[in-house]
Amino acid sequence: MVVSRGRPGGPLARLAAGAEVPVFVARGLGAGDTEARLLGTSAVRVVASPRQATVLVVAGHVPPGMAEPLARVHDQIPPPRVTVWRTGAGAGALDAIRAAWPQATVVGPGDDVAATVVHAYREVLLGRRPTEQPRLADVEPAEWRGVGPYGQGGSGMTGGVPYGRPMAGRADDLRDGLSLDVVRVRMGPFLPAFPTGLVLAVTFAGDVVHAVEVDDLLTPGDGGLGAPLPDDAADSRGDPAARPVRIDGLERARCRHHLRWLARLLRLYGLEALGRRVALMAAAPVPEDIAHLRNLHRRLERAWVLGRVTAGVGVVTGDAAAQWGGVTARAAGLAVDARSGSPAYQALGFAPVTHEAGDGRDRWRQRLAEATQALELAGRAGDATVDDDHIEPAGQPAPADLAGALGTALTGQEWGDALATVASIDPVVHPGAGADRPARAEAAA
Amino acid sequence: MVALAAFGAAFTLLVATAALVLLGRWLAGPPGWAATAPERVPFAGGLPPDVHAWNRFHARYYVMALLFLTFDMEMVYMFPWAVVFRQEGAVAIGEIFVFISILALGILYAWRERSLGWS
Amino acid sequence: MSVTPAWAAVAGVAGAVGAGVYIAAVADRAVGATVAGERGRAGRALGGPFRAAALWLVQGRATTERPDARAWALAPALYLGLAAVAVSVVPLTRNVTAVDVDAGLVLFGAAQALAVIPVFPNGWSSNSMLPLIGAFRFIAEALSYEMPNLLALLSVSVPASSLALGDIVTSQHHLWNVVRIPLGLPLFLFAGAGLAFWGPVDLPDGADLGGGTQAETSGAHLLAWTTGRLAMLFAISAMGAAAFLGGWLGPVLPGAAWMIVKTVALLVVLVSSRHLVARVRPERYVVISWAVLIPLALVNVIVAAAVSL
């Protein structure tokens, strides 16, 4: 590995060692508060592409299907590069990672991940630690050297595998009748704005989504690494051993989850600094923060442009919203909430918050309102508990037919709008999400 | 020839700046640090693409592009107008008003046909 | 009209662009830290740009499968070069202009129009889908802001009856154009932010494209590209200060100081927009530009003509 000028340890690298650390966060299952903590640290800058990063932070559990994409993202980081893996303390999780990724620094849930990142970054730039070698074997996607009349693998006008890949083919257009090329790209699972573990095979016709399929990389099995972090608020069912569950803990987790979601959404809309502020709040919300939260809510409601750009994007109402359930349904005016039936919640004066439009704007309003409400409930709850049946998960549950629901929501949209839709719904993807794909394809045919 | 000297300076500036950037790029290291094939895969969240991204890209704003092509020409006429209009007075305003109105009709038509957005 | 030797012009503009880029980078960090609610980061903000630049120089330069390497390498170089040309036509004081030509305003417009060209290959050349979308988005954006931009520039030449920037500043002796032609400056700044694809109009390099045209770039390339964008913001601020805020005109202080103060003020406004306003949607941007901003810009020209009769 050669970094020709400004070698690690050289004067330029010593100057660079004091820079904000560019970090790419690869969220595994149960990534917990890792991203929020990094976002809330001013010495760290979370970037949108591995090309711009130096440190790869892996959080939580990476199932076997996501191991190769993770290795590829690792390789896409230009040298010098280092990996920091934050994992839960599952049985032997730390040792397993150390064995599989010997170059990585492994930290547990209790360690300060931001400080570890900054330390690892300084070490590699000061030359005290070698830059990491690529993890994937140097194999071209297809044999092309010396193939074909020009030795570049192509044949004819558009055939063959020039430079290792075929060219895009044509398809009839959904919108305006110009049948130009369509390009199929599998997006995810480590695209920053994507829900954890989601892989969408998007067929692009220009910048418009022509078709969407869901791929499943989450199936558990041998070769998975790391364990989920305990503070994963998405499911917020707490410790299965401790039943019934305390309401205050549940609701704080809900608040944290919504705020982390909001921090990611704001970054998607380019508001990095505001996202950092929200991430700081998400790190540990206590009931006293409620004034800050209301303040934030007012501020975002007044942000005219944010309202305009999220309004009308990814509208999910009616039956589609009912199919999604959870936050998405409530943002569309359906008062579906498991907590409504709980006597404990009723004693706290709980009534579900809803919004009307079911678009991107109402979804962030809904989440903010629920975060505020959650903190209020947590403050009032005392040591009240709730039984399993009446726990409303904080995260958006994925419907049984996730592929169908996303297909309806995304097809025909411009990519920016499609991504905003996915990010604002943010479903919690479970293994088997794309499993019914062949069945659906048959049904369609 | 004074004007040509000034333009020469502007041209020198353009070439010098670009050369400086390219020189810096060359000094900072060779391209791709002899990257392996996986290191060169385009980023899409971790999975490799099926096909080359270069394609007959369906730019959805082609009608707006055509509108721009013609509307842009109006500027050719308006800069000379701006220079002399104070000498010519109200007549000049009248002429440019007619000219702008004619072209604004084009935008109005495009807007009415809803041709400005993505097709 | 005095002749500035080419070397003096190049050196002066290089210094100005360097200072402008540094100020923009510091302002970006300072405003970001304020919005994020962090205090006491001023010391880091001052050194931050140098450290970030050092990292980019140390970092390896990423490449992709079968890129159009030459076009890719040329893109940031030309963009920065055109930003420098745009800066060079703006007068610092009555007697100091790096490139003093009669049609300075048109030269500025031409440099801005040409700056559209390098952005496209920067996204296209990497042969990667997200940058490619960014490149095409930028063309849509450029075709939308170009007319408001040119019409706003034109409106300041109307009262001056000249395309020379010296005359345009002098024509504001009694009343600055920001008051006389009130729509001009907002239109110009909006278009300018589009040219540097900065903040709310960062369509080609937005977070929804994983960094857009920058998604496959790292190292020295990214440094050049970021510098080019900031230099373009600086060029727009300088032109805004000269064309709308009276340039070197002002009491007490020397002319150059006024020009610098006004430029930095506009630069801070432009840079802060990134932290305060959400990124807009491409299609809405295009439709609103054509259906609202261009008609407004046309009205602005007629208003400028009416008030300067």
Place this chain on the structure above:
Amino acid sequence: MSLQGALVISAALFGVGLYGVLSQQSFVMIMMGLELMVNGSLVATAGLWLWAAGGSPKGQVLAIVIMTAMAIEAAMGFALVTTIFRSRKADITEKLRRLKL
């Protein structure tokens, strides 16, 4: 630098453009050839304006009209290419043997 020089360069641009128009199969490439031909005529106009027309502003007006014609040609050309591609899926001249839609 002389009128003859400008006219020779103009003729060369025109010739290259004509070669493109005659040889290219793709509609858009043909249009590039047309643009080059117009480009050549622009050089000739400017040269004649400077050396043979006494600097009459009408020469400049002519040059502007040439540019306008170029824009109109390009806009109409692209619009036709789009229409033909949409209705006939034709992108090269060989695919278009009848002009009726």
Place this chain on the structure above:
Amino acid sequence: MTSSPLLVDIAFWFFGVMSVVTGWLVFRTDSMVRASFFLLASFLNVGVLLLLMRSEYLSLILILMMAGEMAIMAIFMLMFMMNPAGLNPMNMVHQHRAAVAGGIAAFVALAGIGLVARFPDRPARPQPVTEALGKELLGDSMLVFESAGTALLATMVAAIALASSRGRYGSAYEGSDAPPLDPDTRTADAPAEPEPDEHEGHAGMEGMAGMDHGGDGGGDGGEGMAGMDHSGMDHRGMDHGRGS
């Protein structure tokens, strides 16, 4: 400095030759993006020529206009050329020899006229060109100015009507087709290739195209186009194989 006549001469010939060379490169490159930008480079070189010929305003406005126009050219090239990046080398030409001959003939004829013909020797006096142009546009050539506006408006309307896939009344093709003779086909979905029996009357053109098809590896490819692909002419088959 470019103020000395010798330097101006050198610059004139340098940029003049560059404008022709870049113009020629338009047809030599495989990448459509590069082709558009070579054409832009040709225009920029002509812009410099205009500057040297004291048409300062024309030069700048040409650069300004062409930057936008070539950006649009690039996106249309990418839409309507197959294999737009030239990943597989290709050479989509027909009647190549005739085209080369035509180009050379046009050059010889026009350059000959330029060199032989006697033009009036009336050099322009140094003058504020932009101002004179403005006065002309508002005075004698006012009709040119306003009719240019009208022509541009007509172009806008025509271009939108032609290119747009939908109007305010819905799809542009709804109800606008003549009823098809064959009930199974709609005009908009007509096959890319017309029926084989439609070839009468086009034999000449067919012959021309066929010449290149057949000329695979023959003399055609050798004429300054070495290294380019004639076997690429099987694009129709490719296209159909890959379409939808």
